[in-house]
Amino acid sequence: MKFASKRSWVWVLMLSLVQFGLGGDLLSRSAAICFADEWPQWMGPGRDNVWNETGILQKFPKEGMKVVWKKKLAGGYSGPAVAGGKVFITDYVTSDNVKVDNFQRSQFSGVERVLCLDETSGETLWKHELPVKYDISYPAGPRCTPCVEADRVYTLGAEGNMFCFDIKTGEVIWSHDLKAEYDTKSALWGYAAHPLIDGDQIITLAGGEGSHVVSFNKVDGKELWRSGTSPEQGYSPPKIITAGGVRQMIICGTNAIRSISPDDGKPYWSFPYQATSGSIIMTPIQVGDYLYVAGYSKKSLLLKLDPSKPQAEEVWRDKGRDAISPVNVQPFLVKDIVFGLDQSGELCGLKLPEGNRLFATSQPVGDRKAGNGTAFIVKQGPRFWFFTELGDLVIGELTDEGFTELDRTHVINPSNTAFGRPVVWSMPAFANKRIYIRNDNEIICLDAAE
DSSP: OOOSOOOSHHHHHHHHHHHTTSSHHHHHHBSSOOOTTOBOSTTTTTTSOBOOOOSBOSSOOTTOOOEEEEEEOOBOOOOOEEETTEEEEEEEEOSSOOOOOOSSOEEEEEEEEEEEEETTTOOEEEEEEEEEEEEESSOSSOOOOOEEETTEEEEEOTTSEEEEEETTTOOEEEEEEHHHHTTOOOOTTOSOSOOEEETTEEEEEOOSTTOSEEEEETTTOOEEEEEOOOSSOOSOOOEEEEETTEEEEEEEOSSEEEEEOTTTOOEEEEEEOOOGGGOOOSOOEEETTEEEEEETTTEEEEEEEOSSSSOEEEEEEOOGGGSOOBSSSOOEEETTEEEEEBTTSOEEEEETTTTEEEEEESTTTOSSOOTTOOEEEEEETTEEEEEETTSEEEEEEEETTEEEEEEEEEOSOOOEEETTEEEOOOOOEEETTEEEEEOSSEEEEEEOBO
16 A cells, blocks of 8 residues: 655655555554645544655745635535645535535535545646535535545445546545445534545445444445444544553444444444534544543543553543543544533643643634634644634744734635634644635645745
């Protein structure tokens, strides 16, 4: 297995390991290993929101960041993926008014698109269009970032249309209609759990009886296994950890947090978790022998993983304001401190396993304090970058004492609404010393080199 580009010493190292019989399993198992100058999937090469590049600007230019190119786009919450000299992004073209924020389903008609753009110029290289009727809340467009591996790109639409494309031609290699095939319906806010590549398989939340999570062969799309039942899919991407001497896949459903074997879906353990409005979004965070997950309505759960076998025990739950209840933003772990945006809109620090909140601040979201305030977090060297719902990029520092803002610049305008305020809720991509950001009108490429 390899990714599209060969511009990194990482690739040379991996080939050397394989040549001497040392890295075969590592190479075959890890879709997270990629090149430091690309952003091929949700949360980047390692699915950890770490921007590995150096030579990145320390302060923003007084005149603002240089726009390398911009391209018209339709609606969506999905972030871009950047790999092999291409940018992949999805949107939803419709004449209906989809700038509505609510907790109810409504019906809309439009076309979901997958666009492949030239990384240098933004020129459209190919596109795929599929008429899709939406029956979801927050209907602006797709949610999931495309996932690129080797000569293929995988996408998942808001209503469960999953595709594997040839990255050069845009030809459909295989596809699945998850709702139709697994006799289910989309979650209230659509399919939003980013699929995960693991070895020869790609794993996604599907829904339905006995098929909450489903594995497909990543090359031909044939089902490999299915596992579990949940009242609704939830929005938390699958995560693979190592604990108890085995690889475990952690699956967050709307009524339980489960551990299963990523090889065949067989269960290891399960703990109840009642997600308010089906809202379980964050990927669980492993801190040594502990596993933390939390969500809306101040729900939180800390488990202790058995080091000798695939089992766990509950340590504490529902610590209220002492914990962090993430909604839109994946928290970031530094040693034993979790930094994240609480449902209050405050940026907080949480020390684990104690569960003590160290600080809370309305920054870096902005001057306003707003429920579900959003600022996506990425670490680059010792600094952190934030992209806020107001369309600002912020550079800052995070310590156990709090957040320190180093610089801020406005880069794109909010184009949708949430809770009666203008927002842009889409995770950027950080690649090749550039930043790729979208709203519901355009995607822009910014020069971030020193």
